[in-house]
Amino acid sequence: MTISVDFDGTKRRDDGLAFITVDGPQLKRVELDLPFRNLYRSLGSPNAIALDLLVVAGACYVVDKTVKRKSASDAWTRDLHVSIPVSDPQRWEKVSDRLNTALSFLSGDVWRTSFRQSPCKLFVAPKAGRKKVLPPGEPETFEAVSLFSGGLDSLIGSLDYLEGNPKHRLLLIGHYDAPGPRSQQKEVYDQMRTHFPERTKLVQVRVAQRPKKNLESTLRSRSIVFLSLGIYAASEIGETVPLLAPENGMIALNLPMTPSRSGSCSTRTMHPFYLDTFRSILNDLGLQNELVNPLALKTKGECLSQCVDLSLLTSLTLRTVSCSHGSRRQDWKRKSATNCGYCVPCLFRRASLHVTKVDSGKEYGIDVCADELKADSDKISADDLRAVTIGLRHFSTQASIRKAIISVARVEPLDGYVNLANRGLNELRRWIADKGSVSLRTAAGLVKDGHA
Numbered sequence: 001m002t003i004s005v006d007f008d009g010t011k012r013r014d015d016g017l018a019f020i021t022v023d024g025p026q027l028k029r030v031e032l033d034l035p036f037r038n039l040y041r042s043l044g045s046p047n048a049i050a051l052d053l054l055v056v057a058g059a060c061y062v063v064d065k066t067v068k069r070k071s072a073s074d075a076w077t078r079d080l081h082v083s084i085p086v087s088d089p090q091r092w093e094k095v096s097d098r099l100n101t102a103l104s105f106l107s108g109d110v111w112r113t114s115f116r117q118s119p120c121k122l123f124v125a126p127k128a129g130r131k132k133v134l135p136p137g138e139p140e141t142f143e144a145v146s147l148f149s150g151g152l153d154s155l156i157g158s159l160d161y162l163e164g165n166p167k168h169r170l171l172l173i174g175h176y177d178a179p180g181p182r183s184q185q186k187e188v189y190d191q192m193r194t195h196f197p198e199r200t201k202l203v204q205v206r207v208a209q210r211p212k213k214n215l216e217s218t219l220r221s222r223s224i225v226f227l228s229l230g231i232y233a234a235s236e237i238g239e240t241v242p243l244l245a246p247e248n249g250m251i252a253l254n255l256p257m258t259p260s261r262s263g264s265c266s267t268r269t270m271h272p273f274y275l276d277t278f279r280s281i282l283n284d285l286g287l288q289n290e291l292v293n294p295l296a297l298k299t300k301g302e303c304l305s306q307c308v309d310l311s312l313l314t315s316l317t318l319r320t321v322s323c324s325h326g327s328r329r330q331d332w333k334r335k336s337a338t339n340c341g342y343c344v345p346c347l348f349r350r351a352s353l354h355v356t357k358v359d360s361g362k363e364y365g366i367d368v369c370a371d372e373l374k375a376d377s378d379k380i381s382a383d384d385l386r387a388v389t390i391g392l393r394h395f396s397t398q399a400s401i402r403k404a405i406i407s408v409a410r411v412e413p414l415d416g417y418v419n420l421a422n423r424g425l426n427e428l429r430r431w432i433a434d435k436g437s438v439s440l441r442t443a444a445g446l447v448k449d450g451h452a
Contacts, residue, residue, distance in 0.1 A: 001025050001067065005032075005059045005084040009120030015040055016126045020055065022062050022209070030066055031210040032058050036123070042140075042171075042203050043236040046123055048087040049285050050235045055122065056084050056092075056099075056113075057221075057228035062209045064107055064221040078109040085118040095281045102277045105409070106268055107220035140201065141169060145234040146244035147226055148172035148202060150184035152320040152349060155192065156303050156313060157246025157294055162196050163308035169199050173233050175226045177208035181321075184338070188319045195312055205229055223269035227278060227291070234289040242290040245270060248300040250424035251348060252293065253417055256404050257391030267324075272296065272417070273409035297416055299424040300348050301355030314358055322349040331381060332365030333372050341366040342373050344384045348424070351431035359431070369435045375443035386443075388428065393445035395425055 003024030011019035013036070020032040034055070039046075063080055072078045086092045092115040103111040144161060148154050161170055174185040182204055189202045207225045230243040247270035254268055268274055270293060279291050295303050307313045323339040323346050332340065339346050341364025350369075353359035361367030366381075368374075373382055375389045395401050401421045402414070411417050432444045441447045 001071075001078065001080055003027065003063055003067075003080060003082045005055075005082065007085055007118055007120055007122060009124075012124065014126065016124050018120055018122050018124075020059070022059055022066070024063075024067075026067050026071060026215070027063075030062055032062055033206065033208045033210050033212075034058050035206055038203050038205055039232065039236075040126075042201070043233060045125055046232070047235055048122075049091070050232045050287060051122055052086045052088075052092070053282075053285065053287070054225075054228045054232045056086070057224045058207045059084055060103060060111070060113075061207060061219075061221050061225045064109075065214045065216055065219060066209060068215050069218065072109075076108065079112075080109055081112040081114070083114045083116060086115045087118055087122070089115040089117050091285060095284050098277055098281050098284075102224065102274055102281065103221060105271070105274050105277070106224065107218070140171075142171040142201075142237050142241065143168035144242050144244060145171045145173060145230055145237065146246065147230050148174045148185055148189065149226075150174070150181055150188050150320060151322045152317060152352075153246045153248050153251075153295060153300070153303060153322075155188060155316060155320055156307050157244050158192065158200075159313055160294065160308050161244060162199060169201075171233060171237065172200060172202045173226075173230045174202060174204040175207060175222075175229055176204060177206055182206075184319075184321050188316060191316055191319060192312075195309075203233065220267060220269075223274075224278075226269075231282060231287055231289055231291070235287050239288045242292055245275070245291060245293050246295050247293055248295050248303045248348075248352075249293075249297050249417070249420045250299050251345060252296060253405065253411070253421060254408075255391070255395070255401065255421050255424075256408060257344075257387040257394075268408075271409065272411045297420055299420060299427055300352035301427045302423070304352050304356050310356065314356070317353070317358065318363060322346060325381070328381070329365060331373075331379070333367070334362065334365055337363060337365040339364050340381075342368050342381055342385050344388060347384065347388050347428065351427045354431040354435065355427060359435070361435075369432075369437060369440060371437045371439055374439055376439075389440070389443040389445075392425060392429060392432075395421070398422055401425075 006021050008019040015036040017036045021029050023029045067078055069076050096113050099113050100111045146158050176182040193200050234241045234243045252270040321338050325340040325343045329335050350359050361369050366372045368385055375386045398418050402418045405417055432440055433446050
């Protein structure tokens with residue numbers, strides 16, 4: 001499927017960006033909705049390559065959301081040839097193969113990106129007095145930028161940095177394309193910033209499409225937008241300013257708990273192979289900002305228990321959202337909860353909170369430890385719980401863990417990730433052994449012949 005991204009400099013948004021469209025079969029000229037106002041007001045006029053990166057990522061995200069997987073011959077793997085205008089096509093062609101690799105690894109599709117000369121300036125500074133746009137303010141100084149999702153890991157990464165660098169300021173970047181994440185990020189941030197006056201700032205940016213309807217729901221490419229927003233901000237502040245992308249190593253690795261999850265059916269948003277590939281792309285584009293996952297070799301329980309300010313973290317934990325099924329509330333016992341309690345991220349979240357002795361099933365839509373959902377249920381909502389319990393039975397040796405990791409991608413240090421995965425699985429086992437019903441403990445292989 002051939003898809004073209006196009007710029008129209010005669011139609012500019014109030015924030016100075018050219019009108020950007022994505023056109024091809026099924027797309028019918030979709031507009032890339034990238035409100036640039038907050039970035040411009042916070043960071044000033046953009047570096048051309050950094051802005052290219054943001055638009056390339058945004059356009060690919062729109063393609064991912066608007067081309068139905070059912071249109072593919074196998075109803076899953078799409079063949080996507082995307083042509084994108086950029087400021088320096090020769091530089092972008094050098095990284096095209098690696099960008100294709102990164103996108104394919106994320107979404108499970110065949111990506112073929114190509115680049116051509118932009119027909120116009122992508123950004124023209126808005127004229128003074130133009131409605132809805134203020135000129136950029138005085139540049140602010142930040143020593144680092146961190147992704148801020150509203151989740152527990154991004155909060156931990158921020159707290160660790162601020163406590164560990166008491167004289168530094170941290171810029172937080174939030175991405176959203178639906179109302180929920182924006183308010184969640186803002187709520188967590190508002191509570192956090194009171195503890196670090198004048199040392200933080202949150203910039204939230206929506207990257208989406210118009211019309212807004214998503215024709216495809218898997219949305220595997222979101223992380224390339226999030227990372228590109230962060231790199232854009234870091235590069236605007238200075239080439240030595242690092243970008244922190246905090247994600248506990250167990251979720252980042254996303255160990256395939258069943259054989260069917262070793263392929264592209266699993267998300268890989270912060271997988272070490274993907275991050276290494278993205279780093280090499282940045283380097284050859286001339287964007288020198290260091291990309292760091294400070295939690296890469298920690299389990300989620302270790303992230304919590306080793307947080308520099310565990311007291312503050314505990315007070316903010318209930319405001320964070322780690323859930324991947326937050327919109328599917330029809331079967332929840334507690335519909336006011338913000339986390340479902342049965343998706344893979346929620347299960348690891350509960351196990352990690354058990355490490356610090358603050359886990360409570362009553363804070364989730366479903367308490368799996370109380371059999372509100374069983375692993376042997378025929379409900380679709382039980383798929384993650386069933387996969388996790390199967391994985392706990394299967395991964396009884398480090399050799400089996402090593403084989404599963406390698407089946408996805410080579411990572412370094414391999415021994416370090418094998419040990420990490422083993423520790424993460426043991427956190428799950430301890431939580432289920434201590435708090436799970438007999439049914440759950442049996443499903444996880446922790447009860448045999450009626451004995452624990």
